[in-house]
Amino acid sequence: MAALGSEFEDALLKSWLSVKPNRMPEKSVLIYGYGKDKLSETAKILESLGYEVFTLEDALSIGKPISKEKAIALMKNSKIDLVMTSGYAKGRDYKVRRTAVDLNVPVVLDANLAYELSKAFAWAKKNSFEIKELSEYYGIKVPVNTSFLKEPIKSPNI
Numbered sequence: 001m002a003a004l005g006s007e008f009e010d011a012l013l014k015s016w017l018s019v020k021p022n023r024m025p026e027k028s029v030l031i032y033g034y035g036k037d038k039l040s041e042t043a044k045i046l047e048s049l050g051y052e053v054f055t056l057e058d059a060l061s062i063g064k065p066i067s068k069e070k071a072i073a074l075m076k077n078s079k080i081d082l083v084m085t086s087g088y089a090k091g092r093d094y095k096v097r098r099t100a101v102d103l104n105v106p107v108v109l110d111a112n113l114a115y116e117l118s119k120a121f122a123w124a125k126k127n128s129f130e131i132k133e134l135s136e137y138y139g140i141k142v143p144v145n146t147s148f149l150k151e152p153i154k155s156p157n158i
Helices: 008-017 039-048 068-076 090-102 111-126 134-138
Strands: 028-032 052-056 064-066 082-085
Touching (some): 008 111, 028 039, 028 068, 028 090, 039 052, 039 082, 052 068, 064 068, 068 090
Parallel strands (some): 028 082
């Protein structure tokens, strides 16, 4: 979903929030990955924002390590608001991802997007969203044809 914003983070969050079930996390996030990517940096940013960050036991070295079974139980009890992973370990984490999807917990399967979203969440803590007309982003007046409003609408003969 595409969106416009005055800054990258603004546009990214508008795009993210426009799709169900995506929402801003309230308390906790499950972040895990099995390779070299930006997920550790993402976890640090989210911890600095006050989120409780969980990770799977055999994954990242940051956050509170929990078992896959514990992660599933926390999701079932609405204790995890968002799942972020690199998406490269389908065989290792299928049940975790499947539970998140079944319970409508937002899932991010790309480490770069997870990182950018964490920066956008930090931006949202300091800024507010603005809804603008397209012309306001470009600084131009866009002519609108309203002539169709002057003619009465005719009902079809049924």
